[in-house]
Amino acid sequence: MTTEALRAPRIATRPLRRISEKSGLDTAAGHVLMVLLSIFCLFPVYWMLASSLRPANAMFETSLVPTSMSLDNYTQAIDAIPIARMLINTLVFSVLSTVFQLLTGIIAAFAFARWKFRFDKLVYTAIALTWLVPFQVVMIPNYLLIAQMGLLDSVAALILPNLAAALAILLLAQAMRGFPREVIEAARMDGARNWRILWEVLVPNLRGTIASLAILIFISSWNEYFWPLLLSRTAENSVIQIGIQMFMTAEGNQWGPLMAASTLASLPVLLIYIVLQRQVVQSFMKSGIR
Amino acid sequence: MFRTSLLAGLLALSAATPVLAQTMAPSIDQPVTITFYNYNLATAGLGAEATQKLINEFMAANPNVTVTGIGYSSADSSRIQADLAAGQPIDLVQTVFSDLDFSVHNFGAQALEDIAPAEEITAHLAGMHPNGTKLGVLDGKTYGLAYTFSTPVLFYNVDLFREAGLDPDAPPATWEELKAAALAIEEKTDAEGFSAGITGPSAVDWLFQGIVRSNNGEVISRDRKTLKFAEPEAVEAVKMLRDLNDAGVYEVYEGLGAVDAMSSGSLGMYLQTSALQSGLVKGAEGNFELRSAAMPRFGDKPTRPNNSGSALTIHTTDPLKQRAAWELMKFLTSDHGYTVITSEIGYLPLRPAIVTDPNYLADWVAEHPLVAPNLEQLDRLEPWDPMPGPNYRQIVKTMMDAVEMSIFGGADVEATLADAQANAQALMP
Known part of the structure; x- marks a missing residue:
C-alpha cells in the first residue's frame, strides 16, 4: 500500500x-x-x-x-483609529498564531500519539492542565517577560505566548491516536520514516480535524482582547478588538463609529467563512468541536 | 562587625538627613522624555484628540521635552501595576480621584509640596477655584491637580416636560419635586420618568457620596478611618431613592443603557456627570430639546455635589523628569488647557475667570448653556473621597452593592447598610 x-x-x-x-x-x-x-x-x-x-x-x-x-460613521471611525493598520495587525496576529499553534500542535501530538517515553503521561497531563489555567492568570508574568525582552507594544509580543496551545496538542493527539495503526505500519513497510509518515500520511488524512482546529484558533485569535489590551501601548500596534472598544468612553458610547468599525472588523472573518464555508461545515461534521 | 557598624551608620545618617523638599530640576536644559499615562488616550474621539492636541502644543513650546502618551484603562489600572512591576518609567498619570489614595501609597505619586518650589505652586494655583484645588489634597498634601472633572447635573427632556404638563423653565430643584415630575412623565407620556448614574458597574461611588453629603451625611469620616454610610443621614438618602423606585419612577438600566435612553428621548430626567453632555446633545439634535439643571436637593438643605473625573499626579523621582512633568501639568491646567478640556472634551474649567473671558471660553459658554448648572455647582463642590488602603475597591463595591440592594432589591435599608458597613470597615487599613 x-x-x-x-x-x-x-x-x-x-x-x-x-x-x-x-x-x-x-x-x-x-x-x-x-x-x-x-x-x-x-x-x-x-x-x-x-x-x-x-x-x-x-x-x-x-x-x-x-x-x-x-457613510459619516465610517469616515469618523477611520479618522479616529488607524483601522487599516489594526486590521492588518489582527490578521498577522491571527494567521501566525494559527500557523504556529498548528505546527507545534502537530509535532507534539505526533510524539504523544506515536511513542511511549518516560513521563509521557505526566507531560501530557501537565499540558492538559495548562488548558484549565485562564490566560489572565499568566498575563502579568508573560508581560514582565515581554518587557524584559524589550518587545512591549509590538505585534511579535502578541504572538509570542500564542506559539503553542494545549487545545491544539490535545485535539490532534486524540485524532492521531484514533488513526488506524495498520495504515502507519503499511507506510513504514513502504520505507516511509516518521517525518514522511507525519506529513504525507497523517496530516493529509486529518485535514478535517486540522481545518476545524485552524478555524477555532483563527477566530479566537481574531477576538483576542485582554492580552492586546495590556500589551499594546499605541493604537498603531494594537488589534481591531481594542480599536472597537475605544469607541466606548467615559463620555458615552459612540454607537455609530463603533458599529462602522465592527462592520469593517467582521468583514475579513465573514469573507473567510464564505470562501471556506464548505470546508468548515464538512470539517465540523466530521470531527465535531471536541 | 564592620558591616553592621556601617549599616547602623548609614541608617543614622539617613534618619538625621531631612527629606529633601523641592527635588525637581530648576529648568529643562537638556532633552528629556516623559511618559504620560492617560485614559482619554485609550479612547477614540474627542477626549483623545484634545489630549493629543495639548501634548503636541506643549512639545512644540518645549522642544527639549518629548511626551510619550500611553493609553490605559481607568477601570482597573492594570497597565500601571504591570509597568511598575516591569520597571517601566511612569512619570505623569491621569489618576481617577477614587484611586488617589492607592496611587499615593502604591504607585509612588509625589506630593507637589515635596518636589516643586512653593512659590511656583502658589503662582500656578492663583486663579484656580479654591474648591477645585482641594480635590487632589490627601492627608494635607497636594498629590493631584484636578484635570478632567465634572459635577452631577440633571439632564431633562424639555419636550417630555411639556407633554407631561410640566414647566421646563422650572426644573425640579428638590427630590420631592423630581418625584412629582417623574410621576407626571410616567403618567402622561410613554417615556420613563427618571434614572441616575448612582449605581451600576461603572458608577463607582462618586455620585452616591454627593447625594449622602447633600443630606448632611458622609460615607466616610473626615479622617478617612471610619465608614459612615449606615448612619441616619445616609440611610435617609437611600430611603429617598428607594421611595422613587417603589413609586415606579426610578428606572434601572443595564450598563450605560440610561445614557442611550436619554439620547433616544425615552427618558425624562437623568442625573449624571456633565461629561456626558456632548454625547447627549448629539442624540437630541433634531429630535428633542435637551436642558440641564443642578442636582436636586433634600428639602431646603443646599446640595453638596462632589466631582467625578481625574487629577494629574507626578510619579517620577528623577529631578529632570519631575520638572518636565510639572511643566506639562501646569500647561494642561492653564487657562488655555482648561479651555480645550472644557470646550473640546466637556469637563469643567477650574479657572473661573476664563468662563467670561472672550479670549477663552466666553463665546463657547454662550453657545452651550447646558454648562451653566455645572459651573454654578463649582461654588459648592466637595472632593470625591478615595477609600483608603489596598482593599479600597472592595470597600466601594461592598458599599455600592448594599446601596443597590436597598434601592432596587427590596432589602431592608437600615439592616443592609449596617451589615455592609460592618463588613467594609473590616477591610479598612
Missing part, C-alpha cells in the same frame, strides 16, 4: 437517505424553521450594518430600514 493510495478519495458506502419519504408538510415546516432561524442569526449582523449607516441623532430609531443613511 502506497501513501498515494491513502490520498485517494474515499467512496461513500452509506446508503443515501430517501428524502422522498418525507412528507411535503415536514419539508415545508423544516424550511420555514430554517428561514426563521436564519433571520434570527442574521438580524444582529443586519442591525450592526444598518446602525453603522444611521446618523448620531437617528441612532435609536427602531425602523428596520434607516430613514436617513450616510
Whole structure:
C-alpha cells in the first residue's frame, strides 16, 4: 500500500437517505424553521450594518430600514483609529498564531500519539492542565517577560505566548491516536520514516480535524482582547478588538463609529467563512468541536 | 562587625538627613522624555484628540521635552501595576480621584509640596477655584491637580416636560419635586420618568457620596478611618431613592443603557456627570430639546455635589523628569488647557475667570448653556473621597452593592447598610 493510495478519495458506502419519504408538510415546516432561524442569526449582523449607516441623532430609531443613511460613521471611525493598520495587525496576529499553534500542535501530538517515553503521561497531563489555567492568570508574568525582552507594544509580543496551545496538542493527539495503526505500519513497510509518515500520511488524512482546529484558533485569535489590551501601548500596534472598544468612553458610547468599525472588523472573518464555508461545515461534521 | 557598624551608620545618617523638599530640576536644559499615562488616550474621539492636541502644543513650546502618551484603562489600572512591576518609567498619570489614595501609597505619586518650589505652586494655583484645588489634597498634601472633572447635573427632556404638563423653565430643584415630575412623565407620556448614574458597574461611588453629603451625611469620616454610610443621614438618602423606585419612577438600566435612553428621548430626567453632555446633545439634535439643571436637593438643605473625573499626579523621582512633568501639568491646567478640556472634551474649567473671558471660553459658554448648572455647582463642590488602603475597591463595591440592594432589591435599608458597613470597615487599613 502506497501513501498515494491513502490520498485517494474515499467512496461513500452509506446508503443515501430517501428524502422522498418525507412528507411535503415536514419539508415545508423544516424550511420555514430554517428561514426563521436564519433571520434570527442574521438580524444582529443586519442591525450592526444598518446602525453603522444611521446618523448620531437617528441612532435609536427602531425602523428596520434607516430613514436617513450616510457613510459619516465610517469616515469618523477611520479618522479616529488607524483601522487599516489594526486590521492588518489582527490578521498577522491571527494567521501566525494559527500557523504556529498548528505546527507545534502537530509535532507534539505526533510524539504523544506515536511513542511511549518516560513521563509521557505526566507531560501530557501537565499540558492538559495548562488548558484549565485562564490566560489572565499568566498575563502579568508573560508581560514582565515581554518587557524584559524589550518587545512591549509590538505585534511579535502578541504572538509570542500564542506559539503553542494545549487545545491544539490535545485535539490532534486524540485524532492521531484514533488513526488506524495498520495504515502507519503499511507506510513504514513502504520505507516511509516518521517525518514522511507525519506529513504525507497523517496530516493529509486529518485535514478535517486540522481545518476545524485552524478555524477555532483563527477566530479566537481574531477576538483576542485582554492580552492586546495590556500589551499594546499605541493604537498603531494594537488589534481591531481594542480599536472597537475605544469607541466606548467615559463620555458615552459612540454607537455609530463603533458599529462602522465592527462592520469593517467582521468583514475579513465573514469573507473567510464564505470562501471556506464548505470546508468548515464538512470539517465540523466530521470531527465535531471536541 | 564592620558591616553592621556601617549599616547602623548609614541608617543614622539617613534618619538625621531631612527629606529633601523641592527635588525637581530648576529648568529643562537638556532633552528629556516623559511618559504620560492617560485614559482619554485609550479612547477614540474627542477626549483623545484634545489630549493629543495639548501634548503636541506643549512639545512644540518645549522642544527639549518629548511626551510619550500611553493609553490605559481607568477601570482597573492594570497597565500601571504591570509597568511598575516591569520597571517601566511612569512619570505623569491621569489618576481617577477614587484611586488617589492607592496611587499615593502604591504607585509612588509625589506630593507637589515635596518636589516643586512653593512659590511656583502658589503662582500656578492663583486663579484656580479654591474648591477645585482641594480635590487632589490627601492627608494635607497636594498629590493631584484636578484635570478632567465634572459635577452631577440633571439632564431633562424639555419636550417630555411639556407633554407631561410640566414647566421646563422650572426644573425640579428638590427630590420631592423630581418625584412629582417623574410621576407626571410616567403618567402622561410613554417615556420613563427618571434614572441616575448612582449605581451600576461603572458608577463607582462618586455620585452616591454627593447625594449622602447633600443630606448632611458622609460615607466616610473626615479622617478617612471610619465608614459612615449606615448612619441616619445616609440611610435617609437611600430611603429617598428607594421611595422613587417603589413609586415606579426610578428606572434601572443595564450598563450605560440610561445614557442611550436619554439620547433616544425615552427618558425624562437623568442625573449624571456633565461629561456626558456632548454625547447627549448629539442624540437630541433634531429630535428633542435637551436642558440641564443642578442636582436636586433634600428639602431646603443646599446640595453638596462632589466631582467625578481625574487629577494629574507626578510619579517620577528623577529631578529632570519631575520638572518636565510639572511643566506639562501646569500647561494642561492653564487657562488655555482648561479651555480645550472644557470646550473640546466637556469637563469643567477650574479657572473661573476664563468662563467670561472672550479670549477663552466666553463665546463657547454662550453657545452651550447646558454648562451653566455645572459651573454654578463649582461654588459648592466637595472632593470625591478615595477609600483608603489596598482593599479600597472592595470597600466601594461592598458599599455600592448594599446601596443597590436597598434601592432596587427590596432589602431592608437600615439592616443592609449596617451589615455592609460592618463588613467594609473590616477591610479598612
